[in-house]
Amino acid sequence: MVDFVPGASSRLRALPGHLALGALGVLCVFPIYWLYATSLRRPDQVLSLSPIPWPLSLGNYAEAIQLVDIPQLLINTTLVALLTALGQLLTGLLAAYAFAGWNFPLKRLCYLLFVGTWLVPFQVTMLPNYVLLLQLGLLNTLGGVVVPNLCSALGVILLRQHLDGFPKELLEAAKMDGRSSWRTLWTVVVPNLRAPLAALAILLFVTAWNEYFWPAMVLQRSNDVLQLGLRSFMISEGGQGTYWGPLMAVAGLACLPIFALYLVLRRHIVNAFVRSGLK
Amino acid sequence: MFVEIPAPVVVVPSRVARPALARRLLRGAPPYLYLLPALALLVIWTYRPLVQTAQLSFFSWNLLPTQPATPVGLDNYVRLFQLPAVGQSALRTLEVIGGLIPFTLLVPVLVGLLGQRVRGRARAVYQALVFAPLLVAPVASATVWEWLLEPSGGAVNRVLGTHVNWLHDITWAQPAIILVTGWHLIGFAVLVVSAGLSNINSDYTEAAMIDGASRGQITRWITLPLLSPTLVFLALMTALLSAQWTFPLIDTITQGGPSGATTNVYYLLWDYSFHTFDAGLGTAAGMVLFVVFGIVAAGLVLLSEKLSVHDD
Numbered sequence: 001m002v003d004f005v006p007g008a009s010s011r012l013r014a015l016p017g018h019l020a021l022g023a024l025g026v027l028c029v030f031p032i033y034w035l036y037a038t039s040l041r042r043p044d045q046v047l048s049l050s051p052i053p054w055p056l057s058l059g060n061y062a063e064a065i066q067l068v069d070i071p072q073l074l075i076n077t078t079l080v081a082l083l084t085a086l087g088q089l090l091t092g093l094l095a096a097y098a099f100a101g102w103n104f105p106l107k108r109l110c111y112l113l114f115v116g117t118w119l120v121p122f123q124v125t126m127l128p129n130y131v132l133l134l135q136l137g138l139l140n141t142l143g144g145v146v147v148p149n150l151c152s153a154l155g156v157i158l159l160r161q162h163l164d165g166f167p168k169e170l171l172e173a174a175k176m177d178g179r180s181s182w183r184t185l186w187t188v189v190v191p192n193l194r195a196p197l198a199a200l201a202i203l204l205f206v207t208a209w210n211e212y213f214w215p216a217m218v219l220q221r222s223n224d225v226l227q228l229g230l231r232s233f234m235i236s237e238g239g240q241g242t243y244w245g246p247l248m249a250v251a252g253l254a255c256l257p258i259f260a261l262y263l264v265l266r267r268h269i270v271n272a273f274v275r276s277g278l279k
Numbered sequence: 280m281f282v283e284i285p286a287p288v289v290v291v292p293s294r295v296a297r298p299a300l301a302r303r304l305l306r307g308a309p310p311y312l313y314l315l316p317a318l319a320l321l322v323i324w325t326y327r328p329l330v331q332t333a334q335l336s337f338f339s340w341n342l343l344p345t346q347p348a349t350p351v352g353l354d355n356y357v358r359l360f361q362l363p364a365v366g367q368s369a370l371r372t373l374e375v376i377g378g379l380i381p382f383t384l385l386v387p388v389l390v391g392l393l394g395q396r397v398r399g400r401a402r403a404v405y406q407a408l409v410f411a412p413l414l415v416a417p418v419a420s421a422t423v424w425e426w427l428l429e430p431s432g433g434a435v436n437r438v439l440g441t442h443v444n445w446l447h448d449i450t451w452a453q454p455a456i457i458l459v460t461g462w463h464l465i466g467f468a469v470l471v472v473s474a475g476l477s478n479i480n481s482d483y484t485e486a487a488m489i490d491g492a493s494r495g496q497i498t499r500w501i502t503l504p505l506l507s508p509t510l511v512f513l514a515l516m517t518a519l520l521s522a523q524w525t526f527p528l529i530d531t532i533t534q535g536g537p538s539g540a541t542t543n544v545y546y547l548l549w550d551y552s553f554h555t556f557d558a559g560l561g562t563a564a565g566m567v568l569f570v571v572f573g574i575v576a577a578g579l580v581l582l583s584e585k586l587s588v589h590d591d
Contacts, residue, residue, distance in 0.1 A: 013396055014396035014397050014398075016393045017393045017394040017395065017396050017397040018397055018401065019393075020389070020390045020393040020394060021390060021393075021394045021397060021401075021402075021405040021409070022405065024386075024390055024405075024408075024409055024465070024466075024469065025404075025405050025408030025409050026408070027462075028408055028409045028410075028411060028412050028462065028465065028466050029408050029411055029412075031412070031420070031423050031424065031427060031462065032411055032412070032415060032423070034423060034426075034427060034434065035419070035422075035423040035426075038426065047432045049434060049437060049438070090316075091316045091317040091320060092317065094313045094314070094316060094317065095313060095314050095316075095317035095318070097313050098309075098310040098311070098312075098313035098314045099310075099314075101310065101313075102309065102310035104307060104310045104311070107310075110314060110318065113318065113321055113326070114317075114321065117321060117325050118519070118576075119519075119569065119572050119573055119576055120325055120329055120569060120572075121519075121523060121545070121568065121569070121572065122523070123523075123545050123548040123549060123552075123565060123568070124328075124329065124332055124548075124565035124566070124568055124569050125324070125325060125328035125329055125332060125565075126328075126548075126549075126552060127328075127331075127332060127335065127342075127552050127558055127561055127562055127565075128327070128328035128331035128332055128335070129324060129328045130552075131342075131344075132323075132328070134344070148320075148323075148324040149324075150316075150320050151316070151317045151320035151321055151324075153321070156317060181309050181313075206414060209416070210414075210415075210416040210417065212416075212417050212418060212526070212527040212530075213526060213527070216530065217553070220553075226416070227416055227417070227418045227419075227527075228418075230416075230418045230419065230422065231418050231530075231531050234418070234421070234422055234425070234531060235531070244426050244429075244432070247422055247426070248422070248423065248426065250422075251416075251418075251419040251422040251423060252419075254416050254418070254419050255414070255415055255416055255419050258414050258416070259411075259414065262411070262414055266407055269410075269414075270406060270407075270410055270470065273410075273413065273467065273470075274467075274470050274471055274474050
């Protein structure tokens with residue numbers, strides 16, 4: 001059979017795969033490339049269709065920084081994403097530890113409560129949450145963006161899967177040593193769970209960074225995070241045609257930290273997303 | 280050899296029953312304490328508002344704290360089902376889901392099957408490329424696509440030599456929104472499918488090959504059935520998440536227009552609640568959405584249990 005002949009023929013058989021994946025890859029990346037290409041053109045050449053922006057220029061970035069307070073937006077977004085991710089990681093770790101370490105009445109029901117949140121779209125609960133934020137005085141504050149997002153069902157579910165595979169002997173041994181469950185968590189479980197915790201942390205950070213719905217609702221009038229700053233810039237200047245350069249510069253800056261993270265940690269990010277399903 | 284002997288509970292004299300009970304409660308407490316922060320947050324921010332949404336859907340209220348809400352019975356639901364916009368937006372939601380199926384199922388399966396023989400460094404490079412759109416913030420993708428599809432200066436029109444206003448034309452706005460959302464999701468779907476394919480034990484394929492099965496037969500009768508759990512997962516994801524994924528695009532680019540051409544149920548909900556401040560209508564629509572969601576999810580889970588051929 002042809003299939004078992006190694007070498008040239010197997011390479012030939014992979015050709016359709018290379019073509020399909022290559023074409024798809026180019027289509028996927030082209031808009032991102034165009035975003036950065038436009039942003040790096042000289043302001044008077046923004047309309048150019050040349051595939052490579054030349055001469056390179058930071059003029060659009062200079063203009064964008066004058067129009068939008070980018071450093072402040074970057075600080076705010078980083079703060080929100082970091083606090084959200086850390087909070088979700090901590091609450092998720094504690095809950096997953098409870099599920100993996102003990103058998104207790106109502107365990108199944110408690111777990112279902114986490115899974116069930118997938119069926120409640122954000123738009124269904126937004127009105128009462130809006131009212132509660134108003135009553136707590138958190139509307140139009142960064143705190144209002146973070147606090148309601150301190151628990152992620154995804155984090156609990158993923159960490160539980162990892163913890164269920166955790167060697168029970170280690171937990172038993174720690175118990176024999178007379179360690180409290182709290183100390184066992186931090187001295188035995190967490191050090192052994194470093195890889196999945198890191199992957200989850202990145203995933204949660206990226207999600208929080210790109211979050212749009214919740215900040216749009218909480219920060220209705222102030223545009224204190226990158227996504228909203230970009231939106232208001234887009235709505236106020238976008239339609240007028242001359243601002244495409246600076247607009248692409250702001251959009252590029254809004255994605256840059258995530259792309260930098262992606263380039264460094266590519267494998268972990270892909271694995272974390274694919275293993276978790278999306279969200 | 281060793282026989283597990285139950286702990287000698289009976290020896291506790293009845294005199295100290297109370298402290299023992301307290302101690303037992305205390306010993307049972309740790310899992311609940313560890314669960315407490317996460318569960319409390321879920322109850323406060325998901326389940327409490329869900330119940331309140333259900334309650335509010337029977338009231339008329341304009342969101343002002345000073346205005347009392349007045350009970351109106353089923354009025355909101357009656358109004359909801361009489362509004363032509365609701366039926367249309369439901370239809371558009373189905374359109375979005377249907378329009379995304381090629382991006383989340385058909386093309387990924389095709390590319391996944393074709394790409395099975397690509398290995399090594401090339402594969403890693405392709406993966407990196409197709410995954411990138413998922414990391415683009417929705418608003419940034421709205422910005423770059425608005426630029427690409429711009430009527431006069433945008434790359435698409437200039438390359439095609441056309442002058443179509445893709446994002447603000449009644450015919451083209453909805454397909455354009457679907458296309459951009461599809462661009463976001465396709466790489467992820469490709470990765471999920473290829474992960475699913477690599478989990479299939481190659482023994483089956485080899486056995487079938489020895490039995491003289493053709494490539495097409497193997498794909499149809501072995502690979503696809505074994506892949507079906509992955510496919511159902513992707514279908515579930517498309518149904519439950521895709522309309523939500525279009526929201527930032529619609530909110531930043533079209534605001535539901537032109538003349539409602541891109542208003543799906545999610546945007547309609549947002550519109551009722553925060554533009555017309557009709558809390559009753561907004562929450563009633565929310566409850567209907569929640570129920571429909573539950574039915575769709577349950578249906579797909581049942582389907583997956585029926586369809587799945589588990590590789591034991």
